Amino acid sequence: MQNCRIGVYVCNCGTNIAHIVDAEAVKEAVSKLPDVTIARSYRYMCSNPGQEMIVKDIQELGLNRVVVAACSPRMHERTFRNACKTGGINPYLCEMANIREQCSWVHVADKLAATEKALALTNAAINRVRYHEPLDPLTAEMCPTTLVLGGGIAGLTAALELAMAGHPVYLVEKSDHLGGNLARVDLTAPYLDSARDLLTERLVRLRQNPNISVMLNSQLKDLTGFVGNYSATVATHNGHELPQEKTLHVGNVIVATGYKEFDASRITHYGYGKLPDVITSFEFEEMLRAGRIQLKSGRPPQYVAIIHCVGSRSKEFHAYCSRVCCMTALKYAHEIKSALPDCYVSDVYIDMHAFGKGHEDFYKKSSEVKTLFLMYGKNERPVIRKAGPGDDCQMLIEVDEKLSGERIEIPADMVILMVGMEARPDAGEVARLVNISADKDGWFIESHPKLDPVATTTDGIYIAGTCVAPKDIPDTVAQARAAAGRILAKIAKGKIEIEGVFAEVNEDLCSGCRMCNELCPYSAIVFDEVKKRSHVIPAACKACGACVAACPSGAIKGRHFTDQQIYAQIEGVLA
Amino acid sequence: MAIRVNPKLINELEHFGSEDVFNCYHCGNCSAVCPHTDEFFVFPRKSMRSLQMGLERKLERSIEPWLCYYCGQCSEQCPRNAQPGETMMSLRRWLISRYDFTGLARLFYKSWKSELAAVIIVALLTGVGLLAYGFWQGNIQIYDGAGAFLPSSSIHIFDLAVGGLMFLFLAVNSVRMWWFIMDPKEQGIRLGLYLKKILLLPWHFFTQKRYAECESGEPGTVHIPWLLHLGIALGYVTMLILVMVFLHSLQAGPQIVWPVHVFGYLASIGLATGTIWMLHARLKKTRVQYLRSQGSDWIFVTLLFIITVTGILQHILHRVGLPFAANIVYVLHLMAVVPWLLRMPFSKWAHIIYRPLAMYFADIQRAVLAARAAATGSIQQVRHAA
Amino acid sequence: MSYEPKIVGFLCNWCSYTGADLAGTSRIQYPPNIRVIRVMCTARIDPTFVVDALAKGADGVLICGCHPGDCHYSEGNYKAMRRFPLLKRLLKSYGIEDERVRLEWVSASEGQRFADVVTDMTERVRGLGPSRVHATLLTDQRER
């Protein structure tokens, strides 16, 4: 370690520090310490004169370390690091001692002790700064190409957003057509707009945009590398011959693989698959599009019953709410009344989730067309049975109606089951490939459920739409754009800046135990099969230091939070 | 045993004025603000629910509509403009038609035109009949005494006949009401209990005290609608008694027979003010309960108004010595009275009997329910069993 | 002069250090015995730091991190949580009193809580009297 020339600056912060902590005394005390070239105390270090003082000293006294005892680093660390930079030394060679928020302001009663503590903290900072190393932010290339998995409304939207900004996109779709589940829908709730037009618009734009290459019948097989520099292997099946594999170089990945509907036959006593006119919402959607709302017998139904929460909000199947079924059910009520004005619609629900824009009004409108809403208990379930010869209906649905407190039977010729959403069977596989995690229900996990809903713990991998959780179209579209937005921001920057602070593995010490690989929440540590050593991908590392503490052979160094630095600090506070 | 839902029932009830019941999304606001609802009878929400679901039997035997006086609290506070008050009103109309064995009530409620026609026909028949009778046996220049155009003795008999007919219908319908509500087959209630509570009947009849409880929010405030309602009811009953019993001294003149007439005057005042106020309220839609007036409502008020006016007029004309005019007006008066009386069992006017009966039955049921609840512990269970 | 315990605090940058700052901006008073060392995450805290602190003369060590579920690095505080009992067992075997080392959750909005924790900790450690670790080590060295 080159010989240190440390400058120590004790801020008075007007009287904020000085009226409790004897700044002068601190200054005096530290000025005697080894390596301390100069110690000053000043009214406001953060003020321009204060900063200039530092710059001047660095240049004139050849300081190579700076300690500022002042407020919390959260307030002014940036300021003083910049001062060092202007002075001509690496910003990381600066350290702060928090003698305001955590000293003068909280120990008003005991000036002596406060001063003593301030001294200790400053001392610790001096000890620490000795071991500081100049750190330089790394930069890596950012490949502007993006890989989008899934050709549903989310994937289409994201792909278009990126392509229209002028960046190349690979759109990988497992099936043989684009549009996903939305392609099966006729009208959208709550305004009964045309789903087809919505899709057509995107598909046409997509076809007209040269930046997008669509890969149908294709699946991601492998993904290696890190943010900005992934290489993805995609296998395309066409016909019977073996799938062709293609390797794509991409900077980011958007996972928009969507959902699959719940299999209604799993609920045996709804008689789906046995009773002829018990159908799922998607089957009904087909009837609507064909303009034939009719029973298997060919005649139109007189009574239609819609049952909510099929597979959702239940103990045995999915605990969660599928979010869109309520509005879809109301949509059906309207559509049935439109096509069959003399038909009676019963809507058997638990709670009416009409939460979005225009939803409540839509709910009211469906009441106005005399939809009979019947409420059942969350942990109970309606029972469907064939009606007797005397009845004017095919089936009877028996249920405990909560709002009347009666056990009732509802006449029905057709029963529509509002099947919920569930994660696609291959969700786990996808998660493993792009190395993100999925929750107990198989939905992908966001990097933060609230403030980072489209990012994942793996840098450069984004999630959007119903593969994250059930969602309606506007929210899906918003998420898709959000994911694209993140990527656009990165591409706009061109290079990825990686802060100087990250972990690094000393390969001579690494025993290759791979403990750290599992530990890292960002999968930033990869194992080199050849060298049998682990190494850190700086771009992916967030510098939490978990691996540093865990490494049994002490082979991992957490830059700017090295063991040395912390030991020195401990010694300092206790001196 | 599960009850069958009947989505079609609403089509029937719409004819009786249940227009907005499907707007209700069951927040429970109405039941909680209703001054009449209690632990035994929770309404109007539950009645609305039964109506939405078409639980016909349940509605048929329900007392709740009779416990509601349409103070309008529920409708004013309803977040979804489902008009609970109006729904209860329509249920009362429907129940009247259910109690009525002739089916006339149903017909009248379903088409006010038919009702109007019926009224006019009866009126004309009466008119023609009376004139024929008058000219045949008397002199139009004489109002009472010898050779009177319409001698009170024969009119008295005529009145008794018509009144009797009315009471016959009403009695039968009331029995049907009792049958529906008290359901003697299933819940055999001891006669003793009926007798124990019998005094409630006249009490409710003459005080209409439940109505007074409406809007009991502000204590001390005199509750106008109730006063007028009471005025009309009592006035009407007084008149009925006078006509049916003391018609002779009522018509005697020109001198005034105070012991009899004083009642007549009081009754007339009650009826006049009441009907005028009602007409005004319905025309101006002053309160929520008068927003939607059905044909039958109009016929009801107008007829009563005509009767009152002509009644007073013929009395005055007679006193001031204009027998000719008095006779003509008298005929007109009777032309209104007869259809009015005959219409009573099939119309809103039946309230005057059904309400007190309902109160009476309700009190009996409360007693029964309370007793059972004491045994089983939960009023809910009991109410459901019932 | 009465004995004043020295307590070393390891605070995670995102929740607890911010919480400590909040205590400052809200002028919530607590004993000056604590000396704070900032780490990015409680997961960074190597048990040897704690041992080292005690060896160098600390009478107590306080570790503060985000509440479970709030970790900035999603699960670092769980790692610390799992590590802690082992550390405790180790210290026990050294004969170091249980109350000298503590793990607490303090969020960025819990300035008051931070102050309370520190106050309580200081009182307890004061109650225990000076830690013998440092002294023992010194005598050991002399004997050798």
Add this chain to the structure above:
Amino acid sequence: MRVGVFIARSSPEIGVNLQAIANYAANLSAVEKVRILGSPPGLKPKALAEEIRADKLERIVLAGDSPGYFKPVFTRAMTMAGGNPEEVRLASFREHGASSHEATERAKAIVACAVHATPFPLVAVPRSSTVNPATLIIGGGIAGIQAALEIADGGKQVYLVERSATIGGHMAMFDKTFPTLDCAACILTPKMVAVGDHDKIELITNAEVQEVSGKPGDYKIKVLKKARRVDIDACVACNLCTAICPISVWSEFDSALTHRKAIYIPFPQAVPSAYVVDPENCTYVQTEGKKCGACLKKCPKDCINLDEKDQVVEFEVGNIIVATGYDLLDARRVERYGYGKFPNVLTSLEFERMTNAAGPTGGKIVLKTKKLNKRTKVEEWVVQPEAAPPKSVAIIHCVGSRDEKYNPYCSRVCCMYSLKFAHLVREKLPDATCYEFYIDMRAFGKGYEEFMERIKAEGTFIVRGRTAQIVESNGQMIVKGEDMVNDRLVEFPVDLVILAVGLVPSQGTLDLARMLGVPRDEDGWFSELNYNGSPTMTERGGIFVAGMCQGPKDIPDTVAQASAVAAGVLRSISSGRVEDHLSSVALSEIEARAAQMEANEIQVR
């Protein structure tokens, strides 16, 4: 292709002239028949099928406010008539925003597109012009913050204009956030600091947008920067000025549970971390420098300038993001809950502050107590940490929401935060009973349902039924309602009532809408360009909406929208172009393009 156009009357009639549209449609070459439907349309499939056969119609265009309502009957009729059910097309005026001043012209264009079976948004593409890479963001709540950071991280200049003295918005007032219950400050303050430090973000607090002129891609902005009277860069937040200030008024940030001074900092982690003078209450400002000025003398850095004047800042941007958020409905309007009459009836925001670890009670849930205000000499209800806790608490959902007298719409977040409140009450006051009154429990988001189950298990009495009223009988509040699942009327005596008050567009939304020319929906929220397709764009070029100002939504959805908006802006910047207002596209142009697109068989399905 023989096309029949059926025009449905919209209820309530929006500003379109149906007859004009009918005449226009009749003149389109492909159109064989035009009919304006009655209201109610009373459509019978058989009759329609006859009509279709008679006129040999191959395609049907349904035009109207929300014509989708009639689509199924026409599809059925089409099938009955042996036609292709896929050939029933919608021309939805509402969907494509034909409600503004040029409604009828827009409606015609929409019809033209449908006649040619081409989606309107695909055809009605305005010309684009070069874009100024700077962006204006109005509103510094979580939506504004998120959008600002995303764009600035893309290396583009952002002007963030915030009305109050600090960014953070409502989220900064919250204690915990559902369903994870992590602390709002922990996740928000780092972002706030990042905004404060970002060299690409110019933060203009205490300011309001005064004028927007120019055209998309080149907007000229005038911002009224109200005098803060404290030098942001110099102030070190030492609190001496506040300590000396003699004036104390209700604190907005603590939703009037406590007082603040006339010179103050909204909350410790405020960004910018500097104090601000409230001129309405500052004696010095009010007396034009004749009285007081104590803080001036006290400030050690002389960074207070009470004579500072408001100033107008001008700059130019290419895109504008509106993120103005929401306000609470005035709970006083819902009289039956006695807010303002009973001291211990609190709004949701008031409770948020009370339960906030950094709030006036340090997170203690207490009852309000009477206290003499020394200055005004009047007794007022205040919260004090040492006050008694409530023994029973009622939480009431849908206060002013889902009610045609106030907000007909659902406020979307109340169910969840009410459950959160229930949890906090149970956690902090284990002995207190907690009642929750709801109509529908709308736990629709990721992990919400599970959260609800957890709260239920914690022993809160959850009553299915809206509270009808709160009455007081000898000093005891009583909540009355119907518990319909248990089929009974309930009257619970409670000490504290928390009202889950509905949300309304933030004050000033109307003026802003006028200034920007962005239409608003029937409830007053900003209208998006297209409900499903473009939920964050508006029909005005280069103007976006994010977060609550477009309609109630929770934090994740708000953040997602904010990022989505950032995407839109970054896209336009990196492509260097921004589209003009939708209204700028001429009808003739749309007709021509639509016809051409049909000719090129753009149909995909």
